[in-house]
Amino acid sequence: xxxxxxxxxxxxxxxxxxxxxxxxxxxxxxxxxxxxxxxxxxxxxxxxxxxxxxxxxxxxxxxxxxxxxxxxxxxxxxxxxxxxxxxxxxxxxxxxxxxxxxxxxxxxxxxxxxxxxxxxxxxxxxxxxxxxxxxxxxxxxxxxxxxxxxxxxxxxxxxxxxxxxxxxxxxxxxxxxxxxxxxxxxxxxxxxxxxxxxxxxxxxxxxxxxxxxxxxxxxxxxxxxxxxxxxxxxxxxxxxxxxxxxxxxxxxxxxxxxxxxxxxxxxxxxxxxxxxxxxxxxxxxxxxxxxxxxxxxxxxxxxxxxxxxxxxxxxxxxxxxxxxxxxxxxxxxxxxxxxxxxxxxxxxxxxxxxxxxxxxxxxxxxxxxxxxxxxxxxxxxxxxxxxxxxxxxxxxxxxxxxxxxxxxxxxxxxxxxxxxxxxxxxxxxxx
Numbered sequence: 001x002x003x004x005x006x007x008x009x010x011x012x013x014x015x016x017x018x019x020x021x022x023x024x025x026x027x028x029x030x031x032x033x034x035x036x037x038x039x040x041x042x043x044x045x046x047x048x049x050x051x052x053x054x055x056x057x058x059x060x061x062x063x064x065x066x067x068x069x070x071x072x073x074x075x076x077x078x079x080x081x082x083x084x085x086x087x088x089x090x091x092x093x094x095x096x097x098x099x100x101x102x103x104x105x106x107x108x109x110x111x112x113x114x115x116x117x118x119x120x121x122x123x124x125x126x127x128x129x130x131x132x133x134x135x136x137x138x139x140x141x142x143x144x145x146x147x148x149x150x151x152x153x154x155x156x157x158x159x160x161x162x163x164x165x166x167x168x169x170x171x172x173x174x175x176x177x178x179x180x181x182x183x184x185x186x187x188x189x190x191x192x193x194x195x196x197x198x199x200x201x202x203x204x205x206x207x208x209x210x211x212x213x214x215x216x217x218x219x220x221x222x223x224x225x226x227x228x229x230x231x232x233x234x235x236x237x238x239x240x241x242x243x244x245x246x247x248x249x250x251x252x253x254x255x256x257x258x259x260x261x262x263x264x265x266x267x268x269x270x271x272x273x274x275x276x277x278x279x280x281x282x283x284x285x286x287x288x289x290x291x292x293x294x295x296x297x298x299x300x301x302x303x304x305x306x307x308x309x310x311x312x313x314x315x316x317x318x319x320x321x322x323x324x325x326x327x328x329x330x331x332x333x334x335x336x337x338x339x340x341x342x343x344x345x346x347x348x349x350x351x352x353x354x355x356x357x358x359x360x361x362x363x364x365x366x367x368x369x370x371x372x373x374x375x376x377x378x379x380x381x382x383x384x385x386x387x388x389x390x391x392x393x394x395x396x397x398x399x400x401x402x403x404x405x406x407x408x409x410x411x412x413x414x415x416x417x418x419x420x421x422x423x424x425x426x427x428x429x430x431x
Contacts, residue, residue, distance in 0.1 A: 004039045005037070006071075007076050008071070010080065011081040012061075015131070018304040019078060033320075040060065041060070042060055044065055044067065044068055065090065065093065069093055077100070077101055080105075083108075084108055084112070087103075088112050091103070101120070102127075102318060102323075103128075103132060105129075105132060106132035126324045130310040132209065133206045134310075135283065138310070141326065143287065150291045152288065154286075154287070155288075156250060159202070159203040160249060162281070165190075167232065167247055169183065170232070171241075177229065198229045199229075200226040203264050204251070205221045211253050211262065217260070224263070226264045229266065236353060239353060239383070240268050240351075243351070244270060248278070250263075250269065252346065252429075254346060261344055261345060261346030267426050268429065273429070282301065285297045346402075347401060350397070350428060355389060358391070365418065366396075366418070369412045369416065374401070375401045375409055379397045382395075383395070391420035410423050
């Protein structure tokens with residue numbers, strides 16, 4: 001008889017409950033995929049007495065980590081905790097006790113990935129983290145296994161379902177940001193504290209992991225230029241629509257010989273393109289390889305069952321040895337930006353929204369500031385001012401130019417007395 005695999009779980013919240021449900025409901029199918037049964041041996045939680053939607057025998061549930069670290073029959077552990085601590089300490093202890101790990105904690109990996117990967121290599125163990133980036137989208141496997149014969153030149157995606165849900169509802173319903181955020185929270189798309197979703201942190205941490213996998217460099221996530229939803233209002237959405245675009249929070253990474261272009265934040269995306277048509281809580285990632293060309297992945301990037309699907313796939317992958325190969329590929333690359341590599345925001349056409357004084361000579365002054373930075377203007381559109389506005393809305397579309405030049409120009413424009421409120425500047429993505 002084939003010996004079963006004994007699995008440990010740390011944490012049984014939303015995702016952990018989903019994992020147990022998948023393992024129970026699809027036990028026969030999972031046994032065939034793994035080549036042997038996978039049995040939940042023990043689950044460690046903070047409060048074993050808490051009522052749960054899935055029943056487990058009382059001897060399988062405790063708050064004692066030694067029930068897993070000290071159990072030699074448990075070979076694989078899914079650590080399904082959020083935050084940095086105690087997740088980091090628990091993962092290090094599990095690796096040192098000889099366990100292979102599966103996790104969905106992107107914040108932990110983005111912050112402590114080098115330390116954890118080093119500990120896993122030292123212990124001869126693996127860390128599988130498909131669920132940490134795209135939920136149900138198998139982007140880690142695609143990059144680490146299917147595309148290893150390619151030099152990947154760019155990654156671009158919508159990596160946060162909460163912000164995409166908010167933008168889609170604002171666009172479709174004409175609702176204010178705060179109203180849509182409250183709706184997202186009531187429907188379970190946003191946390192009680194949504195800061196990491198709406199300020200771009202969540203997507204930036206995921207992009208840092210993708211850059212590590214695809215480009216072979218470990219870039220601290222906090223060094224990636226990041227922008228949140230605070231500048232997006234109904235006027236901005238209306239102007240984008242008039243230009244044939246939608247606004248999406250886009251995580252963008254590309255590389256040259258000695259450069260990395262990285263940015264996360266709202267962008268104007270041309271209607272009809274895959275990213276523009278990614279709506280609601282869905283995520284999407286496009287990858288360009290030198291041999292395979294462009295690829296596009298689309299699916300639910302969060303939620304109980306999509307994330308549980310990825311966790312269970314990683315558990316099976318660990319059992320059959322696939323995760324060990326993927327981990328060696330993922331952890332063998334450089335753990336820091338290569339010497340001489342510069343990080344910048346790349347080049348794109350830009351959209352600028354200004355509110356300016358309605359006076360002679362203002363437009364010439366403003367376009368002169370752009371010209372001084374070598375920025376070529378594609379078009380200028382003036383809208384009538386609303387009663388409550390202190391200035392006339394002015395839209396300037398530029399040709400493709402370096403982000404750094406646009407940033408300098410925007411700083412100078414904001415200091416001009418004719419500019420009545422902070423300028424909103426967004427990149428324009430046409431493909």
